[in-house]
Amino acid sequence: MAKYLDRSADKASQQMIKQAEKDSVQLAWDRLEAMQPQCGFGELGICCKNCKMGPCRIDPFGEGAQVGVCGANVDTIVARNLLQHIAVGAAAHSDHGRDVAHTLSLVGNGHAHDYGISDSIKLKEIAKIYEIKTEGKKDLELAREVAEKALSEFGQQHGELKFASRAPEKRAELWRKLGIMPRGIDREIVESLHRVHMGVDNDYKNIIMHGLRCSLGDGWGGSMIATDLQDIMLGSPKPIRSKVNLGVLKEDHVNVVVHGHEPTLSEMAVKASSDPELLELAKKQGAKGINLVGMCCTANEILMRHGVHTAGNFLQQELAILTGSVEVMMVDVQCIMPALTNLASCFHTEVITTSPKLKFPGVRHIEFKEERAYEVAKSIIRRAVENYKKRDKNRVNIPKEIMDLVAGFTAEQVKTILGGRFRSTYRPLNDAIISGRIRGIAGVVGCNNPKIKHDWAHIEMVKELIKNDVIVLQTGCSAIACAKAGLMTPEAAMEYAGPGLREVCETVGLPPVLHVGSCVDNARILIAAAEVVKEGGLGEDISDLPAAGAAPEWMSQKAISIGTYFMASGVFTVFGGDPPVLGSKNVTDYLCNELEGIVGAKFAFEEDPIKAARMMIEHIDKKRAALKLTPSMRAKV
Numbered sequence: 001m002a003k004y005l006d007r008s009a010d011k012a013s014q015q016m017i018k019q020a021e022k023d024s025v026q027l028a029w030d031r032l033e034a035m036q037p038q039c040g041f042g043e044l045g046i047c048c049k050n051c052k053m054g055p056c057r058i059d060p061f062g063e064g065a066q067v068g069v070c071g072a073n074v075d076t077i078v079a080r081n082l083l084q085h086i087a088v089g090a091a092a093h094s095d096h097g098r099d100v101a102h103t104l105s106l107v108g109n110g111h112a113h114d115y116g117i118s119d120s121i122k123l124k125e126i127a128k129i130y131e132i133k134t135e136g137k138k139d140l141e142l143a144r145e146v147a148e149k150a151l152s153e154f155g156q157q158h159g160e161l162k163f164a165s166r167a168p169e170k171r172a173e174l175w176r177k178l179g180i181m182p183r184g185i186d187r188e189i190v191e192s193l194h195r196v197h198m199g200v201d202n203d204y205k206n207i208i209m210h211g212l213r214c215s216l217g218d219g220w221g222g223s224m225i226a227t228d229l230q231d232i233m234l235g236s237p238k239p240i241r242s243k244v245n246l247g248v249l250k251e252d253h254v255n256v257v258v259h260g261h262e263p264t265l266s267e268m269a270v271k272a273s274s275d276p277e278l279l280e281l282a283k284k285q286g287a288k289g290i291n292l293v294g295m296c297c298t299a300n301e302i303l304m305r306h307g308v309h310t311a312g313n314f315l316q317q318e319l320a321i322l323t324g325s326v327e328v329m330m331v332d333v334q335c336i337m338p339a340l341t342n343l344a345s346c347f348h349t350e351v352i353t354t355s356p357k358l359k360f361p362g363v364r365h366i367e368f369k370e371e372r373a374y375e376v377a378k379s380i381i382r383r384a385v386e387n388y389k390k391r392d393k394n395r396v397n398i399p400k401e402i403m404d405l406v407a408g409f410t411a412e413q414v415k416t417i418l419g420g421r422f423r424s425t426y427r428p429l430n431d432a433i434i435s436g437r438i439r440g441i442a443g444v445v446g447c448n449n450p451k452i453k454h455d456w457a458h459i460e461m462v463k464e465l466i467k468n469d470v471i472v473l474q475t476g477c478s479a480i481a482c483a484k485a486g487l488m489t490p491e492a493a494m495e496y497a498g499p500g501l502r503e504v505c506e507t508v509g510l511p512p513v514l515h516v517g518s519c520v521d522n523a524r525i526l527i528a529a530a531e532v533v534k535e536g537g538l539g540e541d542i543s544d545l546p547a548a549g550a551a552p553e554w555m556s557q558k559a560i561s562i563g564t565y566f567m568a569s570g571v572f573t574v575f576g577g578d579p580p581v582l583g584s585k586n587v588t589d590y591l592c593n594e595l596e597g598i599v600g601a602k603f604a605f606e607e608d609p610i611k612a613a614r615m616m617i618e619h620i621d622k623k624r625a626a627l628k629l630t631p632s633m634r635a636k637v
């Protein structure tokens, strides 16, 4: 098969990969090929470079060294490496949450005039969870107090994270009993780094249990703070129609791609892209207008709130530049390939960094300041407009592929859509699950990875799930993959869903696959699961639910943290590629078997997306049987 067909399931991406081959431009897939053979020790997680007595590596065939210079065995080394990944992922999400809380604090104190309070109902709800009195208080005063409380949870040393109280009581009690209730967000991350220092934690089970605690501080802490405080400031999403894939780039417009994760600046960039002064300037440059589109999770944020078009997911960031039509790619943090600037230098595209946490040598940096957010956004869009005249029109090659989707499904919105505006409730969802029209719920999330055909595993897995009446909630690049495949429209239910799910979708006009948002918005999935438990009739804990999670094309440390907090919250979770733990039989067995008896959920590793989907469905059926529910309309997979 031609390389470009093998590398991506997405037609627009195939076209650009073919173009790259013709132009001898290196992409992630080529760099992966050049990297072969990849280090087998690293793949298995059995190398350690935590101190200068090493690097040490364990012989997987049992003939050479079986312990590091310090005596650490394979179980310790593998578990420590895993904990390090979880800590890094949790840190990335949580630092995002911290920045959002900081912005809300500036808003409350009157120092960030470009933002305001967009959802005062949610502000009050969150204040209540933080046990802040709301009566007689103005929004800004409340915002100040909520922000302070949220910020204090990062450095909190004792007690429990407040948002963990949103989990079912039985789950919270289990976390307490196991000693894994997160105390403070930063505290669990720092303790993870302490434990992996040379000569600290040697017990692989003890190390992994702290990994669970650290990840819970992400899911029920940092990520949840990011999601909820963003909703308060920028608005809570509602179902919204939009378009996705590289075809959203426009030949006759100034194209600005915003890429990364944090929505604070991109929110202002959306506004600046319709600034009359800049539109006038764009016309003077010969462009018909300014076309701002998103990439990766920044895309998901502005899609959910404003319906801004999405150009693509992780493996399409280079492909967008290759179209020759991008004036500026504005990046914030996370999942920004260092390869971008080299590629951009072959075109007129300017990459602009905006966070002090992410710079490229020699690349223009326009630093984001919350206090003058709109001014910063405007200056970046202005640069894009001015760059339009440098575009080489002969090199413009924009794929035609474009797909409709509906996004904006939060835990609150699903409740309203199903229960009606005056009686928001999960009852109809629970009843549909109990009656078997909906067999179960799956969260399918995570990245792309050039080791797996781009988008293919997401699409195949999700199609298999909905065909079997499992409703799917999605975030991140996984959501973008399935949106491009046309799975996120109400009409998709007719074509792809099983009879039970189709009936439910048709009744309420819901797509069978719901776009729930960005990576931090996996917190919305946790809240939805907790709400379903609270509604009653499906057990007392998240682990009782006929539900499962998956990250079929994962690559980042954040995906490991997400998978871990899904599992620690009681959700059976399948990873599409093996996390680097297979070098230790004990660690693998602990994660994939023993933990089920401890936290009511475990991991599984399965690269074949159909097999993985069937494992999820089997698990869902097992939970249905335990709840003594009628078999679903499709009893057999």
Ligand code: SF4
Pocket: 048, 049, 050, 051, 052, 053, 054, 055, 056, 067, 068, 069, 070, 071, 072, 077, 198, 199
């Ligand atoms: Fe080797 Fe132990 Fe140092 Fe790791 S901590 S590099 S296993 S000596």
Ligand code: MSK
Pocket: 261, 296, 297, 313, 314, 334, 335, 445, 446, 447, 448, 475, 476, 477, 478, 518, 519, 555, 556, 558, 559
């Ligand atoms: S952007 S973490 S590649 S989902 Fe959230 Fe996509 Fe994974 Fe980054």
